[in-house]
Amino acid sequence: MTPPATVTRVPSRRRLLFAVGALVAVMLSACAEDAVQDTWQPEGENANRIHNLQWPVFAIAGVVGLLVFAAIVWIVIRYRDRGQPIPKQSHGKPALEIALTILPALILVGVAVPTVGTLMALAETDDTECSVNVYGQQWWWEVEYPEQEGCGGIDREFVTSGQMVIPTGTKVLISGTSRDVIHSWWIPALNGKKDMVPGRVHTVRTQADEPGIYAGQCTEFCGLSHANMRMEVVALDPGDFETWKANQLKPYAAPEEGSVAAEGESAFISQCARCHVVDGLDDGGVNAPTQFVYSGTAPNLTNLMTRNTFAGAMFDLVTDECRERVWEATPEEFGERYLEGVTPECLNEVELRAWIKNAPAMKPMYTDGTKLGPTDGRSRGMPALGLNDDQADQLVAYLLERN
């Protein structure tokens, strides 16, 4: 009764093990540089807390893993069947077992204590210096700054979307919820993620050390365009932040009479105002997004050109070179460059026009009128407006002035 042949040549096994080991080593050292959502590049107090807790645990886990792997390698080499007699039928050594049970338990207790401490610290909400509200909906983020004494004092609420601007070195508390399904707010450089659940309000502490733009993505599966739902947090020096804030609160500037932008204003009222809001624009009361969009709102376009992404931060409002200018800026340069906003030279006109004319062709959304029965005829996302080139020109001109 000989078992089937099992012998393999030792050298080939050793070579294979070596190759695997080398591969693992290469993998561990080869990462992307400057991945914008890297969780191991904290840029704020909260993310730092997480990182300081995280990397020692990884180190311990790595050591344990190496020990196990080394033990297996040793066993493979030392205890192969070389014709030795059947070994001692040991049934176990309880003392060893108990020791090797208690040791991991002690290590884990050592991990648990700082875990709970960090956890509690990250859940603190009483030391807030600036409150920002966030609403997730399919498939974009609305950012709302309530009237408050924090954030350097805000006298009147205002609403933006896609990019949240905060002052550096300030304890910002984001309170978020959702208007439809569960989304999740995640800016890896600044903190872990928090789900935004309809009917509930969850808070996320956020603090950025330096001026810059910090990228994030919705990280709770929210349907068709979940992959296209992004956002950024922009941190500005307190002085720059005051400038930005004042700009957001300035009164509506109507376009010059007879200009293309003025025609754009009429086009906006007839085509866009039933869903989108521009503060101060007299739209004759047509604004009723709850009749057209299932989640009940569309992005506020009052100061569209002060941010540099649109359509749920899926597309850039600026061309690639201008984008690089802002994204690759040093912390000292960043504030000034960001506050320039979107100039006509930098405008990503191609994608903006394409979006205005036919949004569903660029981003998967539920806007097919024949299939909207389950949502009472309301779309989820921006429908195709069927505009011609002239109308698109007018609207682009009008929107360029929204800064």
Place this chain on the structure above:
Amino acid sequence: MLTNGSKLLLAAATLAAVAAIVYGVTQDGTLGVVGLLSAAIALGLLAGIVIATRDGNVSAMDEAAAQTAVATHVAPEGNVWPLMVAGGAALVVLGLVTQSAFVMLGIGLLLIAGLQWMVDAWSQSASADGTFNRDTRARFAGPLEVPLLATAVGGVVVFSFSRIMLFLSKTAGPVAFVVAAVLILAGGFLFASQRSMRSTAVAGVTAFAALGLVAGGVAAGLDGERFIEEHETTALLREESECDTTDETHADENASQTVGNKAAVMADITLDSDGELTSKAPGQQASQRIVVGRGNPSNIIFHNESDEPRRLTLTMGQRPLLDEEGEEIDGQTTPDQRCTALAEEGGSQVLTFTIDKRSAVADEPFELTVPGVEGQAIEVVVP
């Protein structure tokens, strides 16, 4: 020669078919016809099966032997079903005079008892041996009886449990759970530690526990609950524009007095003992205003720390007044309100609402008020 059973089934099938035709001719709608036709088909099928298998039935194949067989002369055993049928009939009559619920109960009892009576009668004339008959009956009726009875018993136990838990307050609830868990654990431990136990003892303890649960459930359920009447909720208050009332309405009676641990709400609104209304959102200072996203379903909890039952009412401007048929009456409006149920002294209630308009374009500001408490309001801002 057909057995009595097959004759009964054939007659029932024919009756159902005739009823289907009559119903279809005289009434609207297809549901009745479909139901009666299905019944006719099902009964016909059963009749077919009985007739096809009658070669195993002595009374069909050999009448003479059947006449003299012992089984047909055996006196029927004592039986509870006639009593149940009578009870059912009585309940139906009683219900026609008092509540319709009794009619339904009575009809249910009639059907069940009638069916059981039939099955018993059949099985008792199956053979001359009582044990065989009982086994037969169990074999046939078991697959239907056991699951249905188990469902009914299980349903009653669960329902009683739910009534008890709805009755208990927020602090008593966990205590009750813990006590129940400890009892079950203790009982299980006692059971496991015995070498052997009489089945009667186990049955007795289980029955005692179930009875206690049902009794508790009935008691808790009767306390303020109507018997099978439709619940009125605060939505009715909204429709009838009664959100301003300080009186206790139907909706308040039926509202659960416990707020099931509503977590992560938008704001906690507190009416303190001085009659002041404040709002506290997570991470923010107490204030007299809350900010709510437009088109966003929001939950707020109202804490009533005053010494009278109070409700919280949200007013969102005006809405068109509707007549009885739900049509709008021109030019007439009524306040558009949402409200909580009455919160008892020291209690809490939840309010869920969605506001579709921005405050900036609304005719009147949105605000939260407490009917009966003057001068206190929380401004609701929708940017």
Place this chain on the structure above:
Amino acid sequence: MAIIERPATEPVVAPTSTPTPTVTPSEAFGTFRRPVETTGWRAWVFTVDHKKIGIMYGASALFFFVIAGLEALLIRAQLAGPEGTVLSADVYNQMFTMHATTMIFLFAMPMAAGLANYLIPLQIGARDVAFPRINAFGFWCFLAGGIVLNLSWFLGGAADGGWFMYQPNASVPFSPTNGVDFWALGLQIAGIASLTGAINLIVTILNMRAPGMSLMRMPVFTWMMLVTQFLLVFAIPVITVAFFLLTFQRSFDASFFSPAAGADPLLWQHLFWIFGHPEVYILVLPSFGIVSEVLPVFSRKPLFGYPFVVFSGIAIGFLGWGVWAHHMFASGLGPVSVAVFATATMAIAVPTGVKIINWTMTMWGGKLRFTTAMLFAMGLVVQFTVGGLSGVTHAVAPSDTQQTDTYYIVAHFHYVLFGGAVLGFFAGFYYWWPKVFGKCLNERLGKWNFWLMTIGMNMTFGPMHITGLQGQPRRMYVTTDERAGEGFFNILFWNSVATIGSLVIAVSVLLFVINIVHTTRKEPTAPLDPWDARTLEWMTTNPPKEHNFDTVPTVTALDEFFHRKYQDVGEGDAHDLQRIATAEEILAEQEAKADEHIHLPSPSYWPLLLALSLPVIALGVIYGLVVSVVGGMLAIFAIFGWALEPATADDSEFDPPVDDEPSTELVTSD
């Protein structure tokens, strides 16, 4: 109904005397006789034999494995490069939902059920399970559920809400097609299979062990399956409730999860994960059991610390109920809840670590033969350790808020599920194939299978650790340049590597299939005990006779079979194991003592019919309740048929055994 009356032999008029009947109810009602075929397709479709059912479970599970694997390949093809166009967003969402659902519910659980069904009676010295017809019913239920689930592809689109189906995204306004309905109903039906199977196996294990086999003398595979079945008994009802709430929310306008009605969407998450976490132990404990069988045999030593392995399995079973919210660390639970669950999750790492230690110590000091089964088992020890350690990094809740919903989690659970459950199953295949089918799978092909699978698996899921920590979230139908980072080894690069790795896995699975075909055609019949194994299932013919054991063995020790073959003749501390009997001799001894009349459960139509009525009811919920009523009537008909059929088919109704073949059929009485 036919009521048979035997008239009294003399005309009797006194109504009080009751002659004893000559007929018992089970013999009296013979409207439908039991099927009696022992060959051909009917022998399989109406069987209640645990071995045939086990094989059917295994074959169906492998089929679904291939389907889910193809779904995975499509996912990887879409993510091979940036802005992929292989799948649209909608189809991609359906694809990853169905990949996970199929792998978990239609491959891993049934495969474990198949192995358990086949092996547990053999390992405990029983002739079949406690409820053979329910066993058959369970299999057909699973198959029906799997078919209902996959029908959705052809009937309007599969479910697209992720296998976790979070509300409110899975409710009608956000998932308007019928896909989610098919998903919930199909899994509901498959859940019935798991539940009935669990009850069946628990009763079998607790009641039908051979004399002398105490619980602490049972093979570890049986022990781990016992814990798994208890987990199923308590977990499946939770997901059943969740599915009912989901079906009512979608099909009957309930408001369980509607925020506008005041409901909390987190209710679904809690219900799902209270099931979902024990579920992952349900998926992996069977493979732990397999590995605990394979390693001792090929190390020529008993399992190190048998009581510790058993009790750590039980501990995992208990602790697994207290950690569910670690899937919800970012869902907005308060810090106290999160702290409690984080601590509990760390606690559960301890018993799992105990097992790894015990397996390693089993091999330590042994005499290792590196057969394919052994390679897979060792692979599990290594790969599961990687997965388990990344799991410990998630237990640190603040860390988890950075890791959850990224590819780091995908890496973790694929290491524990692929590296744990799948590698364990493959070890089981190569180990038990000769017993089940009479031939050993080809070892050379097997080794290629193993190495390609290991390399492919690590190529696919290893880089996901990196891409996840660098910010690639899950469930995204495209990868983009903007978020991929700079440099050669950026996220896009590692995604391409992962895609290539998935192709390597596909090749290794193909090799396995080729191995099966080749073995069936070309390999010689295997000896009775090719691996010199330790447990009772090897004390049978290849494949086992229908009645398993000619005489039920009496068990005197753990690893009973090994003790019958070997005796320690050393003195004092010295050990010297000498062979005292071969497997053939032991088997011959058993055959000589064969029982006279072995009565096996007869085949039956009704489990199949009852299982077929369930998809009809399900389809009715989606398309019209009239259909459900028809299905319900079919179900009642089948239940009555089941209850009323004769307890056994008459012996004389079976084909007599052919004389010159070894007896694989019932021993009939004569």
